[in-house]
Amino acid sequence: MPVCAFLTLGAVASLRAQTAHEADTLSYRPNDPLNLTAFNHFYNLDYDRAVQEFDQVLQRHPDDPFAVNHLLTAVLFRELYRMGALNTGEYANDSFIHAPHHTADPKAQQRIKQLVDRALKLEEKRLSANSKNIDALYARGVTRAQFATYTALIEHAWFSALRNAVGARHDHERVLELAPNDVQAKLIVGAHNYVIGSLPWGVKVGASIVGLSGNKEKGIKYLQECAAGGGETSVDAKVLLTLFLRREHRYDEALPIARELISSYRQDVLMALEEGNLLRAAGKDQEAAAVYRNIWQAGREGHYPGLHYEIAALSLGDLLRAEKDYSGAAAAYDQVSQVAQPDPEVLQKANLGAGEMYDLLQKRNLAVAKYQAVIAENSSTPPAEIARKRMKEAYRE
Numbered sequence: 001m002p003v004c005a006f007l008t009l010g011a012v013a014s015l016r017a018q019t020a021h022e023a024d025t026l027s028y029r030p031n032d033p034l035n036l037t038a039f040n041h042f043y044n045l046d047y048d049r050a051v052q053e054f055d056q057v058l059q060r061h062p063d064d065p066f067a068v069n070h071l072l073t074a075v076l077f078r079e080l081y082r083m084g085a086l087n088t089g090e091y092a093n094d095s096f097i098h099a100p101h102h103t104a105d106p107k108a109q110q111r112i113k114q115l116v117d118r119a120l121k122l123e124e125k126r127l128s129a130n131s132k133n134i135d136a137l138y139a140r141g142v143t144r145a146q147f148a149t150y151t152a153l154i155e156h157a158w159f160s161a162l163r164n165a166v167g168a169r170h171d172h173e174r175v176l177e178l179a180p181n182d183v184q185a186k187l188i189v190g191a192h193n194y195v196i197g198s199l200p201w202g203v204k205v206g207a208s209i210v211g212l213s214g215n216k217e218k219g220i221k222y223l224q225e226c227a228a229g230g231g232e233t234s235v236d237a238k239v240l241l242t243l244f245l246r247r248e249h250r251y252d253e254a255l256p257i258a259r260e261l262i263s264s265y266r267q268d269v270l271m272a273l274e275e276g277n278l279l280r281a282a283g284k285d286q287e288a289a290a291v292y293r294n295i296w297q298a299g300r301e302g303h304y305p306g307l308h309y310e311i312a313a314l315s316l317g318d319l320l321r322a323e324k325d326y327s328g329a330a331a332a333y334d335q336v337s338q339v340a341q342p343d344p345e346v347l348q349k350a351n352l353g354a355g356e357m358y359d360l361l362q363k364r365n366l367a368v369a370k371y372q373a374v375i376a377e378n379s380s381t382p383p384a385e386i387a388r389k390r391m392k393e394a395y396r397e
């Protein structure tokens with residue numbers, strides 16, 4: 001059931017935090033003042049600083065599974081961002097299942113596995129002493145969810161991913177049995193309900209045979225309750241809601257949530273891009289184009305240091321291409337190469353797109369130069385294979 005497994009993991013891919021169950025504000029476990037700073041850096045995609053700060057917190061609280069999970073999350077998402085696997089545009093449909101990304105760093109993989117093992121040992125020790133330990137159940141559910149994300153998006157081990165995702169859901173369902181008012185535990189349960197509820201009927205029947213059930217509306221309702229709860233997982237619930245509501249074409253509901261997150265975490269270029277993606281999906285192309293242009297300009301002015309704001313130029317190029325503004329699309333694609341260190345995948349896609357636009361504009365020499373640039377970047381990728389074909393025969397719609 002690879003599609004089922006990956007969709008399940010797509011749902012939990014944005015899980016980033018754990019909870020103190022009594023909290024109704026952004027209060028983090030363990031009670032360390034550096035946690036708030038670390039999470040602010042994390043949500044602003046400053047993963048290097050977040051990792052350093054979470055590591056310091058863990059050194060001060062070595063036996064706290066929440067501290068381990070925080071560091072695990074930061075290390076995992078830093079690697080996913082480096083791989084190019086966090087672009088929300090890919091998760092609007094199922095195309096992300098086969099989307100190519102950079103190869104994972106073996107050292108990062110090793111560290112992620114070590115942190116998972118460390119967290120699980122702490123959690124299992126507490127649960128062996130008291131099987132109703134709510135904090136330990138909650139922490140283990142988060143560890144399992146993060147490991148599910150890792151095994152799906154990095155190792156592509158679908159069945160292992162599904163097994164861990166289901167385990168995470170069961171842990172948090174148990175938390176809700178023991179503490180019904182803990183809306184933050186509805187994050188994973190709600191995400192899982194939505195994903196299973198979204199599966200085709202035949203696959204859903206197969207899932208029910210092995211004890212999995214889901215309901216899309218229940219899932220969204222749980223996430224809305226979590227988002228409104230004011231606890232630390234409210235941010236994660238809002239991230240998931242923007243994704244799920246876009247899949248449901250409920251753009252008017254998703255946009256205010258995305259804009260609230262953008263106002264809170266102004267360096268999060270991925271959420272800024274999501275506003276443009278939502279507007280485009282809603283058919284508001286001119287507004288979407290304005291968002292992409294603003295992101296590009298802000299990036300040029302240093303607003304997104306170290307982040308891949310050039311995705312905005314690629315997105316603008318795709319939008320203008322769909323409108324058959326081939327000259328405008330080519331110009332947008334060309335902007336990607338103006339960045340000092342663009343993401344190689346984004347650069348390849350942009351050069352391929354520019355080459356095709358130049359072919360349509362009857363500028364064959366410029367088109368060939370772009371195809372050559374695609375191949376020179378990495379000759380073994382799908383864009384490079386297409387570029388070789390375009391070298392032989394000009395692109396035509």
